[in-house]
């Protein structure tokens with residue numbers, strides 16, 4: 001049986017007729033939870049926008065540093081990961097558990113292949129991590145889902161993660177959406193997020209990306225400026241260094257401005273006072 005056929009046979013309602021951002025992102029990061037239709041569009045994206053893989057790695061690495069910072073420096077031991085994607089290098093629960101073995105992580109994504117892989121990775125005995133298949137644009141559904149309400153204690157601080165998701169949702173009112181999650185969070189909670197930007201991409205590259213995404217299950221791409229990203233975190237106190245190209249957010253190694261721009265993604269982390 002081919003890889004694709006085997007993968008399809010494992011996931012009940014995977015949509016194989018349309019390229020999917022979760023699976024394309026997985027392909028760019030070197031994963032195997034993707035189908036020919038995803039790989040073809042991902043390869044085309046790389047041909048038209050050679051920095052596309054830089055985006056994925058910069059975004060993913062920033063996610064890891066943000067989670068580590070929240071656990072170590074802010075004692076946050078519960079995470080709600082919105083649009084968590086296919087499990088790949090540096091999963092939130094793995095990073096959190098390195099520093100706090102009791103940390104709880106609720107993953108939420110609407111892509112069946114992503115959720116299937118996450119559940120497989122966790123196995124039946126993992127009690128501290130859940131996977132919920134849901135649309136993050138329906139906060140009440142997400143917050144009341146068994147995997148979220150049954151795992152996280154909203155009376156204590158929670159780290160809400162929104163990496164690479166607010167820019168591909170049908171709504172451009174990202175602030176309105178995250179505010180509905182913020183209302184459920186107590187003081188000391190965090191919001192960490194990333195958003196696609198135009199830092200080194202040309203106008204032609206942005207147009208090419210938009211046209212490729214138009215055929216996927218998430219046809220939107222809402223690039224934000226650093227001011228627009230800051231506007232997603234009203235009420236939060238931004239951690240230093242504020243809203244910056246994601247690779248420059250507390251980097252573990254020296255990063256040039258040029259390398260940071262190639263990531264084409266802004267990152268920010270805020271804490272609720």
Ligand SMILES: C[S@@+](CC[C@H](N)C(=O)[O-])C[C@H]1O[C@@H](n2cnc3c(N)ncnc32)[C@H](O)[C@@H]1O
Nearest residue numbers: 022025083084085109110111134135136163164
């Ligand atoms: C670019 S990936 C980012 C994955 C991960 N957050 C990261 O930054 O490494 C975007 C993810 O958002 C998910 N997604 C997009 N729209 C969604 C929605 N309305 N509800 C839930 N998940 C969604 C996709 O399935 C995909 O897994």
